[in-house]
Amino acid sequence: MAEKKGRTISRASRPAVTLRTTVRQEDSELVREIVTSTGFFRPDEIAIAVELVDERLRIGLASGYHFIFAGKSGRVLGYSCYGPVPLTLHSYDIYWMAVRKEEQGAGIGKMLLERSEAAIGELGGRRSYIETSSKELYGATRRFYEHCGYRAEATLREFYSPGDDKVIYVKAIGQ
Amino acid sequence: MAEKKGRTISRASRPAVTLRTTVRQEDSELVREIVTSTGFFRPDEIAIAVELVDERLRIGLASGYHFIFAGKSGRVLGYSCYGPVPLTLHSYDIYWMAVRKEEQGAGIGKMLLERSEAAIGELGGRRSYIETSSKELYGATRRFYEHCGYRAEATLREFYSPGDDKVIYVKAIGQ
Numbered sequence: 465m466a467e468k469k470g471r472t473i474s475r476a477s478r479p480a481v482t483l484r485t486t487v488r489q490e491d492s493e494l495v496r497e498i499v500t501s502t503g504f505f506r507p508d509e510i511a512i513a514v515e516l517v518d519e520r521l522r523i524g525l526a527s528g529y530h531f532i533f534a535g536k537s538g539r540v541l542g543y544s545c546y547g548p549v550p551l552t553l554h555s556y557d558i559y560w561m562a563v564r565k566e567e568q569g570a571g572i573g574k575m576l577l578e579r580s581e582a583a584i585g586e587l588g589g590r591r592s593y594i595e596t597s598s599k600e601l602y603g604a605t606r607r608f609y610e611h612c613g614y615r616a617e618a619t620l621r622e623f624y625s626p627g628d629d630k631v632i633y634v635k636a637i638g639q
Numbered sequence: 640m641a642e643k644k645g646r647t648i649s650r651a652s653r654p655a656v657t658l659r660t661t662v663r664q665e666d667s668e669l670v671r672e673i674v675t676s677t678g679f680f681r682p683d684e685i686a687i688a689v690e691l692v693d694e695r696l697r698i699g700l701a702s703g704y705h706f707i708f709a710g711k712s713g714r715v716l717g718y719s720c721y722g723p724v725p726l727t728l729h730s731y732d733i734y735w736m737a738v739r740k741e742e743q744g745a746g747i748g749k750m751l752l753e754r755s756e757a758a759i760g761e762l763g764g765r766r767s768y769i770e771t772s773s774k775e776l777y778g779a780t781r782r783f784y785e786h787c788g789y790r791a792e793a794t795l796r797e798f799y800s801p802g803d804d805k806v807i808y809v810k811a812i813g814q
Contacts, residue, residue: 508725508726509726512725512726549798550683550687551683551684551687551799552798552799552800553799553800553801554800555798555799590797591797591798593795617793617795617796618792618793618794618795618807619793620768620792620793620807620809621792622765622766623724623727623730623766624726624727624728624730625727625728625729626728632793632795634795
């Protein structure tokens with residue numbers, strides 16, 4: 465009981481993580497900020513991340529881009545972007561996932577990934593795909609996906625640049 | 640000499656195939672017509688083919704969609720659409736290729752593919768990717784790509800729908 469109470473107090477002392485799926489004008493700059501903070505992405509990659517938000521703001525869900533923003537005390541800490549793969553019956557891509565550098569390691573990425581998969585399942589999706597790089601820089605990222613149930617299904621050699629393959633991960637949803 | 644003369648006459652008697660890389664308003668409907676004529680594509684696939692033309696007309700080469708139209712006597716017989724894969728150094732996708740049903744088998748598809756690859760090489764591309772379905776309906780298409788030097792590098796099981804895998808073909812360009 466004491467332990468349980470202790471955990472409860474400990475939890476109550478931390479503000480809860482809240483999720484939001486609507487997209488606002490300011491998310492464009494927020495996404496730029498979060499993605500940049502990770503130190504992982506090149507300027508052309510950051511530009512693409514922002515472009516997906518802008519496209520969603522411009523034409524709504526017809527863009528095919530769904531978002532989940534995770535926040536705490538009104539501050540957005542990370543987000544995911546996913547959507548149906550055109551011309552497929554039930555394949556979804558998780559296009560982007562990022563958590564502010566100083567907030568990493570607290571389970572926010574895992575929560576975002578699980579919520580994205582649940583949403584994909586609710587939309588009728590059966591397969592979730594994530595593409596990433598074979599480079600050592602992405603080693604922790606790949607292990608994270610594997611830990612979350614993803615399997616490397618295909619590798620396209622030298623896809624990104626010489627020595628930088630594309631690895632395609634897949635996870636079956638709701639089966 | 641006689642044989643050569645004979646060939647020349649035979650060639651002269653057929654109008655030459657001309658290529659065009661500019662994109663015009665009417666290409667939107669032309670592409671719909673050509674793609675529909677093949678009998679290969681579903682309405683949602685045809686809509687995507689047309690969408691690529693519209694996007695190119697809307698924002699130009701910033702769309703990332705390059706086109707080659709093959710025509711004879713002023714009539715467009717087929718086309719290809721290709722472009723750089725975002726976030727890669729020198730990978731290109733051949734997004735679409737179609738030849739009017741009644742003009743197939745005359746080498747127009749091969750000419751379009753070779754011209755697309757040459758253009759990719761001129762743009763600095765080193766790898767040309769084509770994605771297609773594993774279904775029997777696409778057997779001749781896959782053999783055509785293989786005949787043109789493409790190699791099936793990866794297969795994503797059940798990507799399009801149950802029993803319908805995505806096969807990713809690749810060809811090294813200018814190496």
